[in-house]
Amino acid sequence: MAEILRYDRVDIAYNGKTVITGVSFDLRPGEILGIVGESGSGKSTVIKAAMGLLGPSGQVTRGDIFYKGKDLPDLSPAEMRRLNGPELGMIFQSAGASFCPIRTVGAQLYESMTEHERVTKADFTHRACELLQKIGFEDGMRILNSYPFELSGGMQQRVGIAAAMLMNPSILFADEPTSALDVSVQKQVVEEMLLVREAFGTSIVIVTHNIGVIGAMADNVMVMKDGRMVEYGETRQVLDDPREAYTKTLMAAVPRLKR
Amino acid sequence: MPMQPILKVENLTKVFKSNGRPDFTAVDHIGFELMPGECLGLIGESGSGKSTVANLITRLTDMSEGRVLLDGRDITRLSGSALREAYRQMQMVFQTPxxxxxxxxxxxxxxxxxxxxxxxxxxxxxxxxxxxxxxxxxxxxxxxxxxxxxxxxxxxxxxxxxxxxxxPRLLICDEATSALDVTIQKEVIALLGRLREAMHLSILFICHDIALVQQFCDRVMVMYKGKIVEEGVPDEVIRNPKNDYTKRLIESIL
Structure with missing residues (x-):
């Protein structure tokens, strides 16, 4: 099947200093790609580039990022705004912190939706409740009427997923979505993202340092170090039978539970 | 004569009080012993009270109830130079270096x-x-x-x-490797292991990563909502968890 997202030899620089060199990969519809690496390896920068979130000092200096035939780094901020949300969704490490603390979850989700489409409040409420139910909240209304701080960290993170999924994007970028969570909640969030793929055929790019999360959900995985791809391939092969020396070191360092 | 524990904790309790809110019992009447040279893991989810335990033992937080004995000596109410003397035997490594x-x-x-x-x-x-x-x-x-x-x-x-x-004879490590990358974590754990051997250190190892505790500790205690709900040899606890919470915890590991 044709790919939905394609990185072609991408270089990224902050303040003229190259931090990412030669990253290439294809993402098929419905595929989950995991990007792993240690802190400072550039894994977050790679997905920020697709969303236009590199900030004023960051720039794609070479290569292309194609999404449905459009070269994302060439788009104007206005064009990018139209894509971010309805087509490209994003989940951050601390979803709680990306909400405004003094407005209800419902008000904020409604605002983000009306930014992109004409929708009545009733229609929104119906869709939001349906979605919240799908990702494991029985009483969606209660969540919509809550303030972010009234929800636990795990609930906030799941609401973050809901916020990203509300406009049914084709690609979901998730930057360390489970790193701040306890293992039991981490498992829930992973299961919910798998559910989202199942239900909507969403492609997911997940950036994490947690090899367990990658093993549980990714089809393919890319290992990064110092801004370069070290290894890229099918998840089981990379995790169980790594070819590169660095991947071997990384896998050997991960504490594994012996049951 | 049986060996004396380097650390003995009895009935340790911490109730946080704040105006207009119900009291919160972070640590709820726990007790345990740590033997010389032993490495004891303490695991549990965030908010379960692990770090409060460390802060109570090291006297960085005042306890509401209970006693702490360091090498047989009651350090519960020491202050000033007597407390400093206790720190000769007990030191701490924190999460964010x-x-x-x-x-x-x-x-x-x-x-x-x-x-x-x-x-x-x-x-x-x-x-x-x-x-x-x-x-x-x-x-x-x-x-x-x-x-x-x-x-x-x-x-x-x-x-x-x-x-x-x-x-010191006792090292209290509160999530000492949690903020580090796994390859660095491995090196730091190796270092702690070497020092433990060389100095005959006893370690209280607070950690949320059960796999790491299994690798590094002789014994593990599982903490949940301020109580110790299970205790034993890591391999045993992981293979045959008795407590419902421990079971759920082990099942969630990816």
């Missing part, structure tokens, strides 16, 4: 502080600090660096050097 050092002082100042407090002269301290840094796998020149000039892993090595400077 960079924040645990004073940013205005060099690593060497931080590592040597306990030695100076206990009366070592300047030249002696300098020599000891260099030896400690080397022992912890850092170049001796790192004594002149400031915390922000070194990486997280290097800073944690320095924090370990600081903790072992006065040759």
């Amino acid at each position: 960079t924040e645990s050092f004073d940013p205005r002082h060099t690593l060497g100042d931080g590592i040597g502080e306990s030695l100076r407090n206990f009366g070592a002269c300047r030249a002696e301290v300098k020599k000891r600090v260099a030896a400690l840094l080397t022992q912890c796998g850092l170049p001796a020149e790192f004594a002149d660096r400031y915390p922000h000039q070194v990486s997280g892993g290097q800073c944690q090595r320095a924090a370990i050097a600081r903790a072992i400077a006065i040759e």
Whole structure:
């Protein structure tokens, strides 16, 4: 099947200093790609580039990022705004912190939706409740009427997923979505993202340092170090039978539970 | 004669009180013993009370109830020089190494502080600090660096050097490797293992990573909502968890 997202030899620089060199990969519809690496390896920068979130000092200096035939780094901020949300969704490490603390979850989700489409409040409420139910909240209304701080960290993170999924994007970028969570909640969030793929055929790019999360959900995985791809391939092969020396070191360092 | 535990905790309780809110019992009547040379893991989810336990034992937080005995001596109500004397036997390694050092002082100042407090002269301290840094796998020149000039892993090595400077018998590690990358974590764990052997250290190892506890600890306690719900040899607890919470915890590991 044709790919939905394609990185072609991408270089990224902050303040003229190259931090990412030669990253290439294809993402098929419905595929989950995991990007792993240690802190400072550039894994977050790679997905920020697709969303236009590199900030004023960051720039794609070479290569292309194609999404449905459009070269994302060439788009104007206005064009990018139209894509971010309805087509490209994003989940951050601390979803709680990306909400405004003094407005209800419902008000904020409604605002983000009306930014992109004409929708009545009733229609929104119906869709939001349906979605919240799908990702494991029985009483969606209660969540919509809550303030972010009234929800636990795990609930906030799941609401973050809901916020990203509300406009049914084709690609979901998730930057360390489970790193701040306890293992039991981490498992829930992973299961919910798998559910989202199942239900909507969403492609997911997940950036994490947690090899367990990658093993549980990714089809393919890319290992990064110092801004370069070290290894890229099918998840089981990379995790169980790594070819590169660095991947071997990384896998050997991960504490594994012996049951 | 049976061996005396290096650390004995009885009925340890902490109730946090704040105006207009119901009291919160973070640590709820727990008790345990840590034997000389033993490495005891304490696991549990965030908010379960693990770090409060560490802070109570080290007297960084005042306990509401209970007793702490260090090598048979009741340290529950010590203060001033008597408490400082207790810190000769008990030292702590914290989760965020960079924040645990004073940013205005060099690593060497931080590592040597306990030695100076206990009366070592300047030249002696300098020599000891260099030896400690080397022992912890850092170049001796790192004594002149400031915390922000070194990486997280290097800073944690320095924090370990600081903790072992006065040759304590008990080391309390509160998520000491959680902020580090896995490859660095592996090195720091290897370092702790070496020091443990060489210095016959007892370690209370607080950690949320059960797999790491299984690798490193002789015994593990599972904490949930302020109580210790299960205790045993890590392999046993992981293979045959008895408590419902422990079962759920083990099942969630990906």
